[in-house]
Amino acid sequence: MMRWILLFIALALxxxxxxxxxxxxxxxxxINANFDGSEILIxxxxxxxxxxxxxxxxxxxxITVAGPSVPITVRRKEKKYGIWINTDAVEVDEAPSxxxxxxxxxxxxxxxxxxxxRHRVSIPRAIRSVGAPMSVADAGSFTEALIRIRVxxxxxxxxxxxxxxxxxxxxxxxxxxxxxxxxxDYTTRxxxxxxxxxxxxxETVIFVKKVGLERxxxxxxxxxxxxxxxxxxxIAIAAGWTASAVxxxxxx
Amino acid sequence: xxxxxxxxxxxxxxFLLLGLGGIVGVLSGMFGVGGxxxxxxxxxxxxxxxxxxxxxxANQIVASSFSGVLAHLRRKTVDLKMGTVxxxxxxxxxxxxxxxxxxxxxxxxxxxxxxxxxxVFLGVIGGLMFFESLNAIRKTRKAGALPTRKKHNWIHAxxxxxxxxxxxxxxxxxxxxxxxxxxxVLAAIMGVGGxxVMVPAMIYLLGMPTKVVVGTSxxxxxxxxxxxxxxxxxxxxxxxxxxxxxxxxGGVIGAQIGAxxxxxxxxxxxxxxxxxxxxxxxxxxxxxxxxxxxELYSLGTGGEH
Numbered sequence: 001m002m003r004w005i006l007l008f009i010a011l012a013l014x015x016x017x018x019x020x021x022x023x024x025x026x027x028x029x030x031i032n033a034n035f036d037g038s039e040i041l042i043x044x045x046x047x048x049x050x051x052x053x054x055x056x057x058x059x060x061x062x063i064t065v066a067g068p069s070v071p072i073t074v075r076r077k078e079k080k081y082g083i084w085i086n087t088d089a090v091e092v093d094e095a096p097s098x099x100x101x102x103x104x105x106x107x108x109x110x111x112x113x114x115x116x117x118r119h120r121v122s123i124p125r126a127i128r129s130v131g132a133p134m135s136v137a138d139a140g141s142f143t144e145a146l147i148r149i150r151v152x153x154x155x156x157x158x159x160x161x162x163x164x165x166x167x168x169x170x171x172x173x174x175x176x177x178x179x180x181x182x183x184x185d186y187t188t189r190x191x192x193x194x195x196x197x198x199x200x201x202x203e204t205v206i207f208v209k210k211v212g213l214e215r216x217x218x219x220x221x222x223x224x225x226x227x228x229x230x231x232x233x234x235i236a237i238a239a240g241w242t243a244s245a246v247x248x249x250x251x252x
Numbered sequence: 253x254x255x256x257x258x259x260x261x262x263x264x265x266x267f268l269l270l271g272l273g274g275i276v277g278v279l280s281g282m283f284g285v286g287g288x289x290x291x292x293x294x295x296x297x298x299x300x301x302x303x304x305x306x307x308x309x310a311n312q313i314v315a316s317s318f319s320g321v322l323a324h325l326r327r328k329t330v331d332l333k334m335g336t337v338x339x340x341x342x343x344x345x346x347x348x349x350x351x352x353x354x355x356x357x358x359x360x361x362x363x364x365x366x367x368x369x370x371x372v373f374l375g376v377i378g379g380l381m382f383f384e385s386l387n388a389i390r391k392t393r394k395a396g397a398l399p400t401r402k403k404h405n406w407i408h409a410x411x412x413x414x415x416x417x418x419x420x421x422x423x424x425x426x427x428x429x430x431x432x433x434x435x436x437v438l439a440a441i442m443g444v445g446g447x448x449v450m451v452p453a454m455i456y457l458l459g460m461p462t463k464v465v466v467g468t469s470x471x472x473x474x475x476x477x478x479x480x481x482x483x484x485x486x487x488x489x490x491x492x493x494x495x496x497x498x499x500x501x502g503g504v505i506g507a508q509i510g511a512x513x514x515x516x517x518x519x520x521x522x523x524x525x526x527x528x529x530x531x532x533x534x535x536x537x538x539x540x541x542x543x544x545x546x547e548l549y550s551l552g553t554g555g556e557h
Contacts, residue, residue: 031256032256033255033256033494034253034254034255034256035254035256035263036254036256036263037263072551073551074549074550074551075549075550075551076548076549077545077548077549077550078548079544082542083541083542084540084541084542084543084544084545085364085541086364086550142549145547145548145549146549146551148549149547149549149550149551179254179256179262179263180261180262180263180299181261182261183261210258213258213494214256214258214494215258217258217259217493217494218258218259221258221259221485221489221491221493222489225485225486225489226482226485226486228485228491228493229481229482229484229485229486229491230482231493232311232481232485232491232493232496233311233314233478233481233482235315235493235496235497235500236311236312236314236315236318236478236481236496236500237314237315237318239315239319239497239500239501239504240314240315240316240317240318240319240320240322240500240504240507241318241319241322242504243319243504243505243507243508244318244319244322244323244504244508247323247508248326
């Protein structure tokens, strides 16, 4: 419904010649006990009232998926008194738990630096780091390290040329959500660009939620912690006793 | 088979967890250690968040210790009286330890302190045990006679003497109480049951027979780790029941097997094996501190010190 209203508003505005219309293969990801990652297909089309503009560069598409943002502390080890210990720490105010960028061409060609800054598209721009303590001179290397570690764990992905653009009209890409996903609303954005300038954008949300046993245990642990703790102990004691009884039975 | 852990929020292989639980369970039943000093670093390694690993490990130790202690109870190798005395000291020590931990946390560097205390304690205890049991083995081989370890030292001069029939001891309650307190403090700081400290302390300080030591240590560990589990579950919400379940299925089976292997081995052999294992973990942790890590940076949740 919301999507149609947005589309209507977009169509009512006369200035835009090209408008993005998009959909997802699923807008809900359920984490159950055997959740092993998920792949989401994002597809759409470019809606036009007029023929494809002849001047200007080719049409490009950028698709981003961002997990919930949380503050993160990045620590650095240094050799002191002969051993490696954590010395400096920088607080990154907001870093998405997951971030994926897919483009239809090389990143430098699809979006200009200014537009990247405005829409916060690339990974370094999607992370917000306000200030580092005065004692740390090279705060930049801390955010770089954050990105490096997350890229290694597939939590941050840059996929250039991963968006298929067909006849400047139809596009699609798939985003692989890793197995160690956190709960929350994953914001999905689609940008249409020409000559590095954003000409239209579209935003939707993928809801990632725990279901079934996972949901039950998580809720119990947070809402009835004492019962949860006692339950854990009861299970432990029962398991210990069962094993002991079974082994005694086997021996006799 | 991958399984998603609801509290840890990571997906791991279920069979890997069962296997890890089993191995640590065997060690637990054999030596009377909870196995936390071994399991906690292993869980970090497979990507479980440290807070969840420490809390869940406590719960798993309850299961394997309980399973182990039942086997020992039937064998009458648990000194309940001594265990209770140690436990009183242990709970008192754990309460102090939690305060010390909070203080260190406020000062920062708690990770380093935990690692350093691991290296120091594991190194000293492992080293002492290794050489002592090596000597004992040599002596028995040469002379063919049992070494006499019941020396009368200053410990026997202390007041408040008590009879511990199962251990065959008539000593003051002060040394076991002090051992309990020290173990409790260490357990709270290092996030383990403390068996690897208590077992040698019982053998060398209190002069208890090795066979009784294992069961008694397990008896005390059940209560200390049970208390820890409840504390973590109610204050930090970091006990992962799914993770605990997988670990303890392996753990309880392992503990039964371990207890049976344990009675077949000679006391000196048992001690030397435990010493070697303690030294290996110590060496690994020491290398981590001494060698340059491949990644100098690490991520933590925001807002902590």
